[in-house]
Amino acid sequence: MSENGKRVRVGIVGCGRMGGERAARAAGLGAEIQGCADSDVERARALASKAGAKIAVADPAMLPWDQLDAVFVCTPPSVRRDVVQLALQARVATMVEKPIGLRAEDGEELAEAVARAGIINAVGYMNRYRESVRLAKSLAERHEVVAVMCHWACKPYSVPWWGLADQSGGAINEQATHVVDLCRFVAGEVTEVKALSSGARDATDSATTRIAAALLFKSGGVGTLAYTCDAPDKFIAFEMVTRAGALRLEGWDFALAWNTIEGASLPGLGDAFEAETRAFLTAAATKEQSLIACSFEEAVRTQAVVDSLRATAAAMA
Numbered sequence: 001m002s003e004n005g006k007r008v009r010v011g012i013v014g015c016g017r018m019g020g021e022r023a024a025r026a027a028g029l030g031a032e033i034q035g036c037a038d039s040d041v042e043r044a045r046a047l048a049s050k051a052g053a054k055i056a057v058a059d060p061a062m063l064p065w066d067q068l069d070a071v072f073v074c075t076p077p078s079v080r081r082d083v084v085q086l087a088l089q090a091r092v093a094t095m096v097e098k099p100i101g102l103r104a105e106d107g108e109e110l111a112e113a114v115a116r117a118g119i120i121n122a123v124g125y126m127n128r129y130r131e132s133v134r135l136a137k138s139l140a141e142r143h144e145v146v147a148v149m150c151h152w153a154c155k156p157y158s159v160p161w162w163g164l165a166d167q168s169g170g171a172i173n174e175q176a177t178h179v180v181d182l183c184r185f186v187a188g189e190v191t192e193v194k195a196l197s198s199g200a201r202d203a204t205d206s207a208t209t210r211i212a213a214a215l216l217f218k219s220g221g222v223g224t225l226a227y228t229c230d231a232p233d234k235f236i237a238f239e240m241v242t243r244a245g246a247l248r249l250e251g252w253d254f255a256l257a258w259n260t261i262e263g264a265s266l267p268g269l270g271d272a273f274e275a276e277t278r279a280f281l282t283a284a285a286t287k288e289q290s291l292i293a294c295s296f297e298e299a300v301r302t303q304a305v306v307d308s309l310r311a312t313a314a315a316m317a
Contacts (some may be wrong), residue, residue, distance in 0.1 A: 007032040008281050009067055011092070013060045013083050014038060014074030015047040016159065018097050018124070022072040023051040025277035031070075035063045065090035070120075070284040077101050077174070078167045084110050093120035093284035099177045099306065100299040102169040107303050111296035120283045122276075122292045123299035125181045129275040131266050132249050132256045136186045136240055139261045143242035145187045148215070148223035150179045150238040153231035156209075163209075163229075172197075172208050172310055176227035180309065181294070181302040182238055182254075183215060183223055190223075190305045192216040197313035213309050225309075 008031045012019045015038035023033055035055030038044035048056035057063060060083050063071075070093040073083045080096050087094040094114065100107035100123050114121040127133050152175065161167040168174040184190060195213035209230050215223035237250040237257075245260035253269050276293070283291040294302075 008285050009034045009069045010281075011060075011063045011065075011068045011071040012036045012047065012051070012053075012074065013063070013071060014076075014097075015040075015043045016074065019072065019074040020047060020050075021273050022074060022095075022277060023047055025271075025274045026072070026281060027051055028274070029278055029281060031281055034067055037063055060086055065092060068092045070095070070281060073097065076161045076167045077106075077169060078161075081106070081110065084113070088113055088117050088119065091117060091119055093122075093280070095122040095124060095280045096296075097124040098181070098294075098299065098302075099123075099169065099173055100296060100303055102166075102173065104300055104304040104307050107296065107300040111300050114296050120280070120287065120289055120292070121296045122280045122283070123294045123296060124276065125178070125185075125294040125299065125302070126272040126276045127178060127182050127254060128185050128293035129279065130254050130272045131268075131270055132254050133182065133186065135256065135259075135264060135266065136238070136247055136249065139242065139247060139259075139264075140186050140188070140240065143244040143261060145217070145219060145221040145240055145242050147221060147241040148183055148187050148217075148239065149241075150183065150223070151226040151236065152176060152179045153226075153228050153235040155231060155233065156229045170208055170310075171229045172211055172227065172313075173306055175229065176211060176225075176309070177302060177306050179225055179227065179238070180305050181299075183217075183225065184302055184305065185293075186238075186240060187217050187219065187221055187223065189218040189301070190215050191218050193305060193308040193312055195309045195313035196316055197310075208310070208313070211309065211313055213313075 033051040033053040036044040036048040037060040041058040044056040073096040198210035210228040213225045247259045248257040
């Protein structure tokens with residue numbers, strides 16, 4: 001990945017699983033990993049060694065920002081703001097993992113800031129880069145969607161901050177956001193949400209591990225969404241019904257199971273993380289924001305639906 005013959009220079013902030021994923025994909029695409037930062041400096045050193053970076057630090061401010069073209073921010077949602085501010089000051093293209101924040105107001109502040117600065121920005125909703133999801137979206141654009149049904153069931157993630165309301169917003173915010181974003185991306189804007197949950201005490205309760213929601217789309221279509229992290233394994237699916245037929249995607253990779261709308265099939269699954277990383281690095285090199293499937297502004301819209309989902313569930317608990 002190069003700009004005018006020069007390799008795109010990348011920083012990684014947050015060196016856990018996703019930091020490792022981004023570093024591996026970026027390096028594989030030809031980018032140069034300049035530095036890694038993590039509050040656990042030993043973890044930063046380990047990833048730097050693996051990725052070929054010379055700099056490993058605990059404080060992101062110590063990264064060589066004047067030598068970066070792009071940065072991947074792979075920290076918990078609660079601690080991204082300061083890193084994004086560093087990127088803004090250095091005018092470095094910035095990608096944060098999903099969700100954009102603990103609530104929509106957090107994301108709005110960041111979205112407005114990157115828009116003012118005019119820097120390339122992206123949020124890691126990698127399912128938008130899957131060929132199966134793009135097929136569903138293209139079919140939805142040609143045929144009226146009348147109903148969407150989706151579910152995501154899994155085990156809790158083992159990282160300590162994942163289910164904590166003050167760090168991730170809770171499991172609903174951190175992971176159910178995937179299917180909320182998928183619904184928006186494929187079927188269009190959601191105008192109304194009604195939800196029920198098990199164990200909810202307030203809108204950001206980290207104990208909330210089960211939720212069921214009804215969605216109304218701007219197009220007039222309706223939808224259902226169920227999420228839990230109390231399952232023994234991953235059970236994931238997305239179904240869409242149009243006036244011309246139906247489609248089903250299933251599994252973590254949303255593989256096309258069947259399609260009676262136009263009968264189109266797909267040759268393979270592809271690597272969503274690689275496709276997403278490639279799009280971001282190319283956008284960083286060419287300054288072309290249109291290559292990004294989910295900007296900060298787009299992610300705020302998804303976050304607003306998640307906020308409504310949690311709030312209505314809490315109100316009815």
